[in-house]
Amino acid sequence: MKQPLDGYRVVDTTAMVSGPLATMQLADQGADVIKIERPGVGDFTRLASNRRAGMAASFLNNNRNKRSLALNLKHEAGLTALKDLLATADVFVQNFRPGVAERMGIDEPSVRAVAPEIIYVSISGFGDAGPYASKPVYDPLVQALSGLASIQGGADDARPRLVRTIVPDKLTGYVAAQAITAALLARERGAPGQHVRVSMLDAVIDFLWHSDMNSQTFVGDEMPQSAAASFIDLIYATTTGYISVAVQNDKEWQALTAALDTPQWRDDPRFATAADRQDNVNARLELTQERLAEASAEYWLERLTDYGVPCAPVLTRSELVDHEQIVANEIVEYNEHPVAGTLRQARPAARFSAMPGHPARGAPRLGADSRSVLHDAGYDAAAIERLIAEGAAATDEGTT
Incomplete structure (x- = not known):
């Protein structure tokens, strides 16, 4: 054809x-x-x-x-x-x-x-x-x-x-x-x-x-981008390598706290709403990193997946070509x-x-x-x- x-x-x-x-x-x-x-x-x-x-x-x-x-x-x-x-x-x-x-x-x-x-x-x-x-x-x-x-x-x-x-x-x-x-x-x-x-x-x-120029969109109300959202990448070290974990909505946040066995984060006023979690992004990411550093990438990827938390391994160029998702x-x-x-x-x-x-x-x-x-x-x-x-x-x- x-x-x-x-x-x-x-x-x-x-x-x-x-x-x-x-x-x-x-x-x-x-x-x-x-x-x-x-x-x-x-x-x-x-x-x-x-x-x-x-x-x-x-x-x-x-x-x-x-x-x-x-x-x-x-x-x-x-x-x-x-x-x-x-x-x-x-x-x-x-x-x-x-x-x-x-x-x-x-x-x-x-x-x-x-x-x-x-x-x-x-x-x-x-x-x-x-x-x-x-x-x-x-x-x-x-x-x-x-x-x-x-x-x-x-x-x-x-x-x-x-x-x-x-x-x-x-x-x-x-x-x-x-x-x-x-x-x-x-x-x-x-x-x-x-x-x-x-x-x-x-x-x-x-x-x-489409995503990075919102501060210049409203004519007459432009905003200087004087503060970055965060200098911390959504890349976390574990005992065996790096993974990425990204949560956006309340359901995913609740799932993350359950997967990490950190229910106390739900009562922390810094993380009460999506806006609060964005305003306190560095504190949230630092706490997440501390917890993920306690176990292996394999353990966390399986557990996070079981709880419905968006996650993926960080692959090198050589690892990418044989990864099961790429092969499939x-x-x-x-x-x-x-x-x-x-x-x-x-x-x-x-x-x-x-x-x-x-x-x-x-x-x-x-x-x-x-x-x-x-x-x-x-x-x-x-x-x-x-x-x-x-x-x-x-x-x-x-x-x-």
């Missing part, structure tokens, strides 16, 4: 994480994603550490199910080949800094001249306007400018902290993928091909507003890559009831699909060999 995006072609000139992750979501759902890379260089993540047989884990985990076409876009014939391919495509995605696509000749008007109804997608760091638009951008800079680092620190006057995963990059990828499918649906319903713009800064601020849901899958060998990767998170999972095709070697993609764009064998001989294209079937 066909996949949700079967029949759509996406031409992808992006590199690093946000763009490649966005297009990998589309590829995982059946789209024909053609990754355009510079001959001999390719996506910078190909050079990242943690490699096997010349293939980097970072590249493998963001470029599954794609085809690689190595084109020199500074060569006139290479640029022409890209435009010939775009004429067959539904979506074009680029994440160059503002102004670069124009200089390269692949800005929206230039692309629309050959593909009038294409979905043109620009992914940027700080957006198209303003003093930061043309600045270099990396994930920590967006965490800083968006307020995420301050929120992670706790209070406005506390030391800001970075989230130790690249939230802006990855979040932007998911936002872009959803926006692309929305634009394709709109086009199916009669709308013209649109220009979809997604910036990392936009994505993170939107993401934060088949979240981690194993695939054979022709170069890198057996890979362990997370399967696509969205599952479609009427469509089987897309068989994984490992991330491609640089230029591995150049001939087949150029053939799809209308080039015959002689023309393809000419492009390669002139340095406008490259095929590196034997390399990474």
Whole structure:
């Protein structure tokens, strides 16, 4: 059975994480994603550490199910080949800094001249306007400018902290993928091909507003976030490891006091209501930690579960892959890559009831699909060999 995006072609000139992750979501759902890379260089993540047989884990985990076409876009014939391919495509995605696509000749008007109804997608760091638009951008800079680092620190006057995963990059990828499918649906319903713009800064601020910007919601009644709710994480040490315990409502609070055999907490005025428990959060969490430190993680997880208290073990990366919950849901899958060998990767998170999972095709070697993609764009064998001989294209079937 066909996949949700079967029949759509996406031409992808992006590199690093946000763009490649966005297009990998589309590829995982059946789209024909053609990754355009510079001959001999390719996506910078190909050079990242943690490699096997010349293939980097970072590249493998963001470029599954794609085809690689190595084109020199500074060569006139290479640029022409890209435009010939775009004429067959539904979506074009680029994440160059503002102004670069124009200089390269692949800005929206230039692309629309050959593909009038294409979905043109620009992914940027700080957006198209303003003093930061043309600045270099990396994930920590967006965490800083968006307020995420301050929120992670706790209070406005506390030391800001970075989230130790690249939230802006990855979040932007998911936002872009959803926006692309929305634009394709709109086009199916009669709308013209649109220009979809997604910036990392936009994505993170939107993401934060739903839970972390309540103090700025009421115009005229803004509140400084001068005090953090708590600097204590909901992570507790036991005699054998760490667990997480989270209670929200009165029923769960009552269950926690029963499971911990601490009925006296119910009569403590500091914890009488949900509001009281929030106002005295540090005292509550410290008492909980003292009690949980008296026995093993295994003991507490079983007991808390029996009493209906929300809880879970804190897993390391190595423990995660074999945990019974992850295994039961088949979240981690194993695939054979022709170069890198057996890979362990997370399967696509969205599952479609009427469509089987897309068989994984490992991330491609640089230029591995150049001939087949150029053939799809209308080039015959002689023309393809000419492009390669002139340095406008490259095929590196034997390399990474």
